[in-house]
Amino acid sequence: MSHQFSNPFAGQDFNWLLAARTAAHPDKPLLVWEPFDQPPQTISYAEFHANVGRVASTLAALGVSSGDRVLIHLENCPEFLFTWAACGELGAIAVNTNTRSSVEEMHYYVSHSQCRVAITQPNLLASLERVREQLRWVACTAHDAGAPAPLPAGVLPFAELLASEPAAERRRLPAxxxxxxxxxxxxxxxxRPKGVVLTxxxxxxxxxxxxxxxxxxxxxxxxAAMPLFHTNALGYSFLGSLxxxxxxxxxxxxxxxxxxxxxxxxxxxxxxxxxxxxxxxxxxxxxxxxxxxxxxxxxxxxxxxxxxxxxxxxxxxxxxxxxxxxxxxxxxxxxxxxxxxxxxxxxxxxxxxxxxxxxxxxxxxxxxxxxxxxxxxxxxxxxxxxxxxxxxxxxxxxxxxxxxxxxxxxxxxxxxxKDMLKVGGENVAASEVERVLMSLPGVVEVAVVAQPHEMLNEVPFAFVRLADDIAAERHAEFVERLQALCREQLADFKVPTGWRIVEDFPRVTLEKIAKAELRKQLAAEQSA
Known part of the structure; x- marks a missing residue:
């Protein structure tokens, strides 16, 4: 006889939690936003809940419904949390992406997730250039690390998402x-990175x-100083506090x-x-x-x-x-x-x-x-x-x-x-970097390993074997081309900080590259 577990949250969802906490502490600060270029902003539980309802109403009016996937490509800001929670109210799915992602990476994320709408900020609009035709519309906040600039044609100011009144009945779907x-x-x-689906x-x-x-x-x-697009700030800090x-x-x-x-x-x-x-x-x-x-x-x-x-x-x-x-x-x-x-x-x-x-x-x-x-x-x-x-x-x-x-x-x-690196708190798959390096003609084999780093814990280091007909005097040129390719297709923290052209690699069983030996080489050189 098989048994099905009893869900500890049966009859509940995130919308229930936010509403319950708002009812208990309407005037208490839920969020204190500390921008570097403007005065701090304090948002109470009631104000936060109302703003979530406004964004949810506008998203619904703009065609977002249950099951739709909404790209949130934002640095830390209140608008991130308003949108994320509004997706929960609508039954939509928020797709959170790393703001340091390259144009190529964003093309993959949007194509793979089949997002049709996006929320971003002025200095990140360029990273969506390859996917603009896949998106029905894009909304953009009025702030980022740089000076405010006019939005391109067809891009909605995020302020318009806050213009609607919350729906009279906030419970749109059964919990x-x-x-x-x-x-x-x-x-x-x-x-390729995998999309972790969370309920x-x-x-x-x-x-x-x-x-x-x-x-x-x-x-x-x-x-909270870590990015909200990671589990740490969103889960440990925001949700735990809530x-x-x-x-x-x-x-x-x-x-x-x-x-x-x-x-x-x-x-x-x-x-x-x-x-x-x-x-x-x-x-x-x-x-x-x-x-x-x-x-x-x-x-x-x-x-x-x-x-x-x-x-x-x-x-x-x-x-x-x-x-x-x-x-x-x-x-x-x-x-x-x-x-x-x-x-x-x-x-x-x-x-x-x-x-x-x-x-x-x-x-x-x-x-x-x-x-x-x-x-x-x-x-x-x-x-x-x-x-x-x-x-x-x-x-x-x-x-x-x-x-x-x-x-x-x-x-x-x-x-x-050991094929995973931890670069200043960011996960980097060595194979993701290797895939980019192998796309350059003339590259025969590559191995990316972690090099210890005093501040960032570890950084990517690339060992590269080139075709035999590439003369040694062209090796520096190839490294420059590889660096440029990585900067174009990868987030900055994934770009190797060290490079070495090798004639061959140490091997283990089945001719696999012995990455442990490469790491030992780097460690010995640093110790020396």
Whole structure:
């Protein structure tokens, strides 16, 4: 006899959560927007909810309906969150994309997701030039990092999306936690990023479980500096704050010189950070007093955080896992440099090459068991093969990351699938970069590996083998052409920062390139 799990969010969706919190705290600040070139803007729960309703009404009037896919190509701003939540109200699907994406990458995202409308900002309009004919219309905010400029013909000012009144009846569709709500593209080990389909139930799980894991309270004020198109800022910071009725302070992006002023002025208590952020903040004067009680990042109490006197908890999660299957403790001791312990809200397994659990002190591959469409992603967008390959025969999600099980039961990050790089907090698939490099005639074979970097953790380094008839004096010319090709087709953080032309590669079984040897070469050269 088979049993179907009881969905913890049956009869609920994101719209229910926003409405419930608004009813409880109408006048409390939900969002404090801290633009760098204008005065701060405080938006209450009631104002936020009303703006979401306005955008939803206008989107509906412009032909957006349930199941339609809406591209949100925006840097951090209130309009991002208004649009994202409005898609949820309509039953539409928000497609969040990295604002550093190239024209070629945006062509892929829009074509693959079949978005027909887009919300963007002036300095990102050019990245949509190849897909403009695929889009029925584009709306554009009035601000970005540069000076305001007139919008091109046929582009709607975002202000027009706020011109309608919210619908008299805000409940447009029956609450269905398994209804897709948003898609986030993530670099995997394949040559093209996959669209991770996330549901209303995933959004509610993210809100509730992140609040639990991060021990958030209604009086917490979170400072978010990471991009909203990633799970971290959208899920950990915004949704977690919303669940407890807290306040989110949103920066356009991380700025070390502005960080403390914003944090002190808003009495911020919680911050999700990166080693890069902490190292950059060490160059700034550290205030004698602040209001932070916790920071969260990839490991417990890393060395760069010690001068701040703030407890830092570690965690591990992916876009596909919604929250943290591994999390440290907020008010109890943790093992330094660990990523925490197995979360009580998931089941995890650390398996050796034979698929057996590793003993204490051993390392293995991390797998995660959860509920699809609730605690795990629903599927990869229009890619059933990749979805099937992401789970083992018992339904466990295959993370591709390796974890070390410490003697005290804590967990330590071992390494990720080594074809994945982590560049300043951004995931980069080596195969995605290699695909671009191989498109240049004359290139026979390539290997992109991670090179350690003091500020960004690691950066791409490209080893390239050229055709035998290309003379050595032309090698520099080829490197320049490869660099130009990458800058044209890839986001800037994916472009290799180091290059080497090689006659051949070290090999392993079946003539595969021994990338481990290439990484060792780079490490030895850096040490020397």
């Amino acid at each position: 269905d936690p398994l209804r897709p709500m948003y898609v986030q593209y993530t670099s995997g080990t394949t040559s 209303h139930g995933n959004a509610l799980w993210s809100a509730r479980v992140n609040a639990l894991h991060m021990e958030l309270r209604s009086d917490d004020v979170q400072l 669940w407890v009725g807290g306040t989110l302070v949103l920066m356009p992006r991380f700025s070390a010189s502005r960080f403390w002023d914003i944090a002190l002025r808003n009495r911020c208590t919680w911050h999700s950070t990166l080693p890069f952020f902490m190292r950059a903040l060490l160059a700034q004067p550290i205030p004698e007093r602040h209001h932070f009680r916790l920071w969260g990042t990839a490991m417990c109490d890393p060395a760069p955080a010690q001068p701040f006197g703030i407890k830092v908890i570690g965690w591990w999660g992916m876009t596909e896992t919604i929250s943290h299957p591994i999390i440290a403790l907020g008010d109890l001791p943790n093992t330094s440099m660990s990523i925490g312990r197995a979360a009580t809200t998931y089941q995890i397994a650390v398996l050796d090459e034979q698929g057996q659990p590793v003993a204490a002190g051993g390392s293995g591959e991390l797998r995660v068991l959860g509920m699809r469409g609730v605690s795990l992603f629903k599927e990869y967008l229009d890619n059933p093969e990749a979805t099937a390959a992401a789970f083992d025969e018992h339904g466990w999600f295959i993370s591709g990351d390796r974890i070390k099980l410490l003697e005290d039961g804590s967990l330590q990050f071992g390494d990720r699938d």
